[in-house]
Amino acid sequence: MNALVELVLVLVVLGFAVKLLLLNFWRAVLFFSPSSVRVRPEAPAEQMDLPAELAPLAGQLRALGFVPLGRHVEKPRFHRGTRSYDFAHAGERTFATLHFASEGLPRLYLLTPLAPEGFVLTAGYKRPGFELPGRYRSGGFPDASPERLLQAHLERLQGLTPAEHFTWDARLQAGQAWYRGAGQREIRRQNLPGVLWTFVALAIVASLFLGGGRSA
Structure with missing residues (x-):
């Protein structure tokens, strides 16, 4: 026994x-190995199939002038990955990405690649602030509306030089570059x-x- x-x-x-x-x-x-994450396209804008839970945020982004780009997945090894829905506002030099947190809650963050390298990332959820002068700024504004988040993002871009291209290809390249460079410390x-x-x-x-x- x-x-x-x-x-x-x-x-x-x-x-x-x-x-x-x-x-x-x-x-x-x-x-x-942060650089082992693969950023892969899944569907162009006309085939994004946006989930209903993300539709309100997507509507607010469109009202601000963002246009849909497509859907991609960010896949670490041994994990199914995170599906993301991308938008861009070429006039404001900003990408917007919608996805779900691990708890199933909708999330939004704004991303601007810098020239010649670097990023500014502003999240609409809790995210510790981090900065490398002239190269990288990240932080969060929990529960901020897309409009307020964009205002905060543009303020944080002051004094920095955004990249020139805001196509879907540029968004995918920026995502991969983040995992291979500036994002590794945060990861x-x-x-x-x-x-x-x-x-x-x-x-x-x-x-x-x-x-x-x-x-x-």
Whole structure:
């Protein structure tokens, strides 16, 4: 009976460790290799199939002068990826992207590539501020309307030189460049907990097997 109880406990702990790995291993890979994320086009503007939950934000963007570009997916290794819906306002030199958070909530962020390199990123949700003078600015304005978010974004662009092209190809290139350069520090900061939980899960698995070996 004691052996059966011990076996059940081992299986429960092992299951917990496996679940931790499934939830966090891809984040650990992302931490160590941000440039491994692939930004891939999925559909042009006329085939975007915008979800109903994003329609109100999309309507507000169109009212501000943004035009739809297309849908893309940002796919880390060992993860299904995040589907994103892109818009652009060439006059304001700004891309807008809609997507869903992990909790299923609609999210919006604005992105302007800089010349010769760099980005300004302004999110309509909580996002820690970060700046590299002349090259990179990011931050969040939780619950700001698209109009207010655009105003804040344009204010944060002052003194910087936006890139020239605001096509869908340029948006896809900017996304890939963010993962390969300016965004890597933020990615590592966001995914550090995933690394820690991955090591915890591996330690649990190792202790189970090593412990079993010593018992034998």
